[in-house]
Amino acid sequence: MIPRLGEIPLQRITARLLVDLYEDLLKTGSRTRGPLSAKSVRNIHGMIHQALGDAVRWGRLARSPADQATPPRRRPVEMKTWRAEELGTFLGHVREDRLSAAWLLLATTGMRRGELLGLRWEDVDLEAGRAAIRRTWIVVDGHAEASTPKTAKGRRTVPLAAETVAALKAHRVSQLEERVALGPGYQDSGLVFCREDGAPLHPDSLSQAFERRTAAAGLPRIRLHDVRHSYATVALRAGIPAKVVSEILGHANIGITLDTYSHVIPTMAEEAAATVAALILPSAASE
Structure with a gap:
């Protein structure tokens, strides 16, 4: 300036x-x-x-x-999401991908791009099926650098599905093979997801890889961050309590979750009304 x-x-x-x-x-x-x-x-x-x-x-x-100087307002970015079936189609398409475990982890936890790339093996407990979010990779002036989650809720532990744990175990074996093949030239960063030589993967490179695979799978174009939104939408529509979804996503408070995914709430309310009616009316009719 x-x-x-x-x-x-x-x-x-x-x-x-x-x-x-x-x-x-x-x-x-x-x-x-x-x-x-x-x-x-x-x-x-x-x-x-x-x-x-x-x-x-x-x-x-x-x-x-x-x-008296008003800064520009942040323009809202249109949220686009995939349905559960589309997420499944994408994961099937990238099943043999080197980063298949990364795509699966994003889709089944709603983890942010930077959080995924900041994961170290020491943060992942494959036996307990949990991953601790302690750091994140951000882009500053085009360069990637390590940082910490913005809020206390951002530092969290997320549960891993059995399929995700299996994928991570297979990914770890492949990573060890890459390390042996490269020998002394391998950079032992300890990162779960990195380049073939062990160096950190640039967040923008992951986004670009996602765009290419989305196009190859013939799916509607969305941003990598929209996979997070897709996870949340699918989870809420499946009946997962908003409080639980909020904690998994690392939102500062549940209000952010409810505001962000307000488009899902009306549908959930209608389904709740139908479910409660189905439980009550048969018993009322039999009396």
Whole structure:
């Protein structure tokens, strides 16, 4: 931000100037990264707001122009999901894939992309059928780096289905074979899912691999993150309590789950009414 604001005296920075800056970042961005997302611009606004707030506290400004500058709102991304049958079709298509266990883990736990790539073998208890989410891989300026879950609920332990455990065991054997084949050149990162040489797998590479396999399977195009939404939708429609789904997904609170998947709730309510009626009416009719 120094090239944009660094040469402007504090007293000449106005709310209008900041809003124009935000709009320019949305349209053209930087030379290296291109247009920025609304989320990135909001982060920049946060840093500017803090800096100008400090200037007010230090007596350099009477008031902060950032207080009147409205950052761009985050545009909601349309959620697209697969039905249970489509998830099954995809998993059948990638059964022989090197990352078949990764696809299965995503589909059966709703795990985030970064959480999957942050998993280490020490986090996975194959005997108990559980995986502990302790770290995540994020993309910053195009580069992948390790981080920690954003909330306390993000640090969680998720249950693994028997089929997923079996797939992970087979994946571990294959990974050990790759390690032996490469010898000293293998990078022992301890990651469950990595490249053939053991190095961390870039999150964007996983997303691109998913796109290719989705197209090859002839399925409706969705984002990799939409597999998480698909899991949640299938689970809720199957009658899994929203509280349980929320805990598995690592949402900060159940309200996020209910808001995100509100489109599923009406159908669940109708099914609940029919189920309760079926339980009550036969007994009432027999009296």
